[in-house]
Amino acid sequence: MNGWGIIRGLGVTLRHFFGTYAEDLRRGKSRYFTKQGVRERSASTVRGIFTVQYPEEKLIIPEEFRYLPFLVYDELESGEKKIRCTSCGICAKVCPPQCIWIERTTDPVTGRPVPAPVAFYIDIDICMNCGFCAEYCPFDAIKMDHDFEIASYDRKAEHIYALEKLLKPAVYYQSIRPENFAREEASRMEKEAKTSSKS
């Protein structure tokens, strides 16, 4: 014990310290507040400053990132919104903290269930962001969103999402999860082709 270990250790911190400035000088302004800069700073080859200055800068989110679920609707040519959800109830059943409430539509004449939800609620305070609802929905009707900035002042008024707040167009879904979207479209086309060739 002669203090040599401490000096070597201090060498490491010193290198880190000067490294931050060296990298900033070398790379100049483009290192901050640009998408390229953020990408560089979160790659495994990063040198110097590592942190991202949220909220001015944001980390690049991978496609599979999940936060809260939303319901997908397709925009028909007539401009009508076609909700994909058939209110089959699978998501409400599989949801681990049971934070999905669905009211199924009944036909007023026959009294039989109609495959569409009258009401659809998600209590986002209880949602544990597990992604099960999106995973097990057989109709690709519910998907996990990328939007994580949901803070609000009034928990009671704002944190139970009803149908209007949950609905988002398929184009939006495509924009956040292009690969998943493409895969699902392809398999749907295939299925449709099969059924039409049969008939």
Next chain:
Amino acid sequence: MLVKTSSDGIKDLLSRYGDSLLADTRPGFGGYFIKTEQLVPFCRSLRDEAGYDYLSSVTGVDNFPEDQMEVVYHFYKTIGGPAFVLKVQASRHETVIPSLTPLYPGVEFQECEAWDLLGIRFEGHPDLRRILMWEGFEGFPLRKDWREPFFEDENKPFKSRWPDGHVLRTEEENPYKNNVQYPAAFDPDQWIPAGDAALYEGLLSLTKEGQSDFKTDHIVVNLGPQHPSTHGVFRMVVALEGETVLSLKPVMGYLHRNHEKIGERNTFVQNMPFTDRLDYISSMSNNFGYALAVEKLMDVHPPERAEYIRVIMAELTRFLSHIFSIGFLLNDLGAFFTPALYAIEERELILDIFEAASGSRMMCNYFRFGGVVRDLPDGVLGKIKDLVIDRLPRKLDEFERYLTKNDIVRVRCEGVGVLKIEEAIGLSAAGPVLRASGVPYDVRKADPYSIYDRFDFDVAYGLHGDIYDRYLVRVEEMRQSLRILKQALRDIPGGAVMNGKPQYQVRVPAGEAYGRVEGPKGELGFYVISNGKPNPWRYHVRAPSFINLTSLSTMAKNQKIADVVALLGSIDIVLGEVDR
């Protein structure tokens, strides 16, 4: 799962105790029942003659509506091999079972837990008290006939959600309109925590015996509840003589949410994301253990590619958990946050991989019965390779250059908080704590699961059982993890990552299974009983950081108070798992 034991020692024992033993022949179950009065002698022979020196897990099962409570023990040998499962039964009304603390002191907290949650009284236990619930609590919440406030239904899914779901906040049903529930006559300001007084009294009485001639006052000091080193909300009560610790008791449960009761209301699949929240630093390993247990019951096996992905994720988890814990150990030693932040940098890069694969950085929920949720997206394998081959070894070297030979680290850690080899085994310590004491026991080698038998790696162990050896063991384990990762990345095949179609409601045949993995903190076990219904009948977690805490007071005895903080850091607890 029937566990086969073949050694002669055990055969001899089984025949000798033949009259008091009864094989558990229920389909899907295994092990032996023993008569209550023979439990202690049998266990003594089991330990001393048959070599089952390590009592890994103790838990209770409520066989309601039958008037029957069962205690299940899982014994192992530290030289490796499968479990010996032993069970005792007692009435639910008068549940008294002899305590095994004289033979296996490591059961102390586990027996407290079984008393606390199931109401099983262990006779001869030195300090049987509520350990997770608060002292004033009434009832035993894990009993099947106990119901929580705002009880809705025995099992999920609740019928009120579909098809006529009308949203309701549970708190709306609360008569007091906020989240606490207590009767009108109760005034929280007037309440005197009687449990604490008893705790202090107990601590001081322990210290009375070995008092030195030099007359000093013994004082009781509370470290916590918000422990300054922020491992979480946790309290240590120590009795001091001057600066020296005479005895110590950890007090926990501040984060208790009765994970197991939630687990028994959940369906099998629904438990997966809940396991993430146990040791939230290493959710992938938690997923692994639970998936193994249920897969044993279902008798499904994941495809090759999924096995490799699982191993890759588990080893990355070990790396990040160890580097994180070393960073925080240095925090506890007073090197405030510089080492921790260097560690967090590497951890972030690994979390990026988890996020890309599973969708979440910490709450991964990535494993399913028979595979993993999805294949690694494009580019992720490349990123893992960059890390494993280039960055992590380089950074680990730097980390070692920074800390391993540092004189202050050595002075503070060497010879401090020694846990001797026989103490470590007796106290059921697990993971790096056990190995640093000189027991090269690692579930990956001792009782290989998944595909660990294919990889070439060594079990790191220490010789001194002090804080410094725990540090060295963790560093070496990170190197071994990188070794496994390199092999896994080299050999990973293509193909599917899931057997069969993903199902939201799995069929799990009746029976019991104990799935265990070598998590970063130690042996993480899941004991699951299915009765063929959609929800597990019993779901128990053998939480390594909870059980490792049992040895804290042994380690802390006669240490200086300042070192107790470092000791806690060297055990590496995560309160999400301790309190469950």
